[in-house]
Amino acid sequence: MDLLALADFNLVARHGGFGRAARAAGRPKATLSRRVSELEGALALRLFERGARTLTLTEEGRALHERTGMLLAELDETAAAIASGGANPRGRLRVSAPLLFSQVAMGKLAAEFAVKHPEVQLEVTTDDRAVDMVEEGYDVVIRVNPETDESLVGRVFLRDRLVVVASPALGQPQGNRPVPAVVRGPGGGDAWKVKVPDGRARIPFEPVLRLSSMIMVRDAVRAGVGSACLPVSLVSHDIAAGRLVQWGDVEGPEIALWTLYPSRRLLSARVSAFLDHLKQAFPQGTPDELASYIGT
Incomplete structure (x- = not known):
């Protein structure tokens, strides 16, 4: 059964005529009439007795309206309750x-x-x-x-953004001498390209630890075992407190x-x-x- 046609039938039955239903719903009268006729054809039943000026439900139409009107109203209420979740997500x-x-x-x-x-x-x-x-x-x-x-x-x-940091005890990088580094996972290159106050610099490094998470890398750097490339949000408190020093901002995409x-x-x-x-x-x-x- 076509639920949209059934809804239109109930709309007409509730308002007592095609014209009143069309005005109430802002729908064309001809569309409602066609949809009701299609429903009658699908059910092989006459749902309305059509007079020159009146429209009345047949016995079958009255039974259909009584049994389906409440169900359609419940469907509308359910849809409205779901849609109203914007005020009360669930x-x-x-x-x-x-x-x-x-x-x-x-x-x-x-x-x-x-x-x-x-x-x-x-x-x-x-x-x-x-x-x-x-x-x-x-x-x-x-x-x-x-x-x-x-x-x-x-x-x-x-x-x-990424920064290169180290414990103050490690000292600043010197020339092209590789610094000890803590890296995340395998690979990772052999030097960091960083922005420094007077331009750009290249800091060669040699991994002394490979760890699987940034938290582990940060903790190892705090312990002074080496330098590391880490998100600034993860180490900004350490930099502010003097537990770590920043060697530069890493070049590359944010x-x-x-x-x-x-x-x-x-x-x-x-x-x-x-x-x-x-x-x-x-x-x-x-x-x-x-x-x-x-x-x-």
Whole structure:
């Protein structure tokens, strides 16, 4: 049965005529008449007795109106309740976020979001790979400098930059002599190109430790074992306190954290609330804001 035709039938039955129903709904009278006729043809029943000036329900039409009118009203109320989620988001929200951001900020962000929106069941998983949002059932994905994907839309909500830091006890780099370095994972080159107050410099390095997370790298550098290339938001408190010294800003593209989602049309209330939550946490999206949010 065509639900749209059934809805039009109930509209006409409720208002007692095609003309009144058309004026109430802002729909063409001819369209309503055609849809009702199509429904009568599909059911092989006459639903209205049409007089010169009157329109009355047949016995079958009255029974159909009584039994389906309430059901359609419930459907409308259900759709309105779901749509009204913009004022009161609810339901399950799955988010994928990169390892470092999850370690330093996501726990606090998730807790604040849960307090603000108690009817949303937030699930956050940590993954640095490019997950398939649709196949794996994610509503929002947070990624660092993601590649262009025509199936997704998104926006930058945070920016960061890389700096080379070391313990003051390590001393400043001298000439072309490699400095001891803590690096993340295999590879990573043999020198950092940095911006310094009087221009640019090249700092050769030799890995003495290879660790799998930026947090581990930072802790090792704090311990004085070597220098490292790290996001400034992760070490700005250490630099301000004198625990680490900054040798320079690393040349290259900035670090941009993006929120990605399948479509900006008909965005669910849950996703909109989460995006707004990130915007409120980082209104300017600067490294200083992230450092302040992380704390010490």
